[in-house]
Amino acid sequence: MQAGLLRWVAACLLALPVLAQAQATAAAAAAPGTQKTMLIMGDSLSAGYGMSAAQSWVGLLEQRLQREAPDWRVVNGSISGETTAGGASRIVQAVVRERPAVVVIALGANDGLRGLPLADARRNLARMIGASQHVGAQVLLVGMRMPPNLGTDYTAGFEANYRLLAETFDVPLLPFLLEPIATDRVNFQDDNLHPTVEAQAKILDHVWPALQPLLRARR
Template sequence: MRYAAWRRRVQCAIGLLALWISALMTVQAAPVTAAAQGTRTVLVMGDSLSAGYGLAAAQGWVALTADRVARTKPGWRVVNASISGETTAGGAARIAGELQRHKPAVVVIELGANDGLRGLPLAQSRANLDRMIRAATGAGAKVLLIGMRMPPNLGREYTQGFADNYSALAKQHGTALLPFLLEPIALDRSAYQADNLHPVASAQPKLRDHVWTALAPLLK
């Protein structure tokens, strides 16, 4: 009986030791997130204008902004979740996953151009952007909404309504707003690639500086 009792105590001790080692290994193997390191994240969700279409990875305005943040804003980083060809519907479908993945303190939304070029209903685009803003603010993030403008060939009513979507949403939600991403280069044909849609590398610093005027106040 004494031997049986001793063996049970040894087996119990071995079991507890195994559980302790397993728990320790799990803690050690857990990834160290940016939040755990005390780093705050700026999440950029945009289309090809933010994804750097036709450019090297380090040349786009988002990459240039990330460099500036690394140099001048200790404790911050930039994550670029932009996709060429993205629409507001695509952004609205993706944002929950991106928020969960990156836990951003600031979300930059630069979407709508592809909706406009396809002539999609303005109410649809607005609803999608509204969904993204609500998701971001609901997760505790500040939002910078970056607007676009449409060419006049789409008609005055559509182009005006398109621009008004951004200002109305920013006012409704109290978010920061940059009305027109391409404002610094809008009238400079040499600032665009052959497709006359996407800015060249030499124009990207101007876009970075333009966005910075609205983004920097949020990095506090």
């Protein structure tokens, strides 16, 4: 574990009483429900940029759960343009409000496109994982990959960030959200960044096997 991540973990431990108090307050105020919640924290790739929410892979996931696991509901907390810093700033409020059983963290693409220092992205994602685990949620970390225009060291380090975090926090990792569609231009909209409506089912089929063990664990 790198020194910067160690320092973050220590700071997070000191902040846990504040999160625990907020969690207890929310739990006392909320009525018990029968559905379990899956919270998706992503960017435009998960928010359904250029299409209706129901057409996105997250929307298709919600439809699949309605058919195959109706005791689950999906809360899509994804925002177009979101960064790991934005996700880190929202995570505590989101997990306290939703009390998720599973949190899917699919952020980092916008950080990479802007050349954010790798240590900053790592700390932000660590905060999100730590906050999710503290409220008892299982976490699926979803990685991204960057083109080599920022240099091979940055590209390799960007990908390694996700592996390090998955190992540190003992969470499953889906290394690359766009793995099944990335090499075919036809799968992308005119901006060559955002997948088409037709590609969303392929993305869901890629994510689904990584989600299934987490769903079974919470039954």
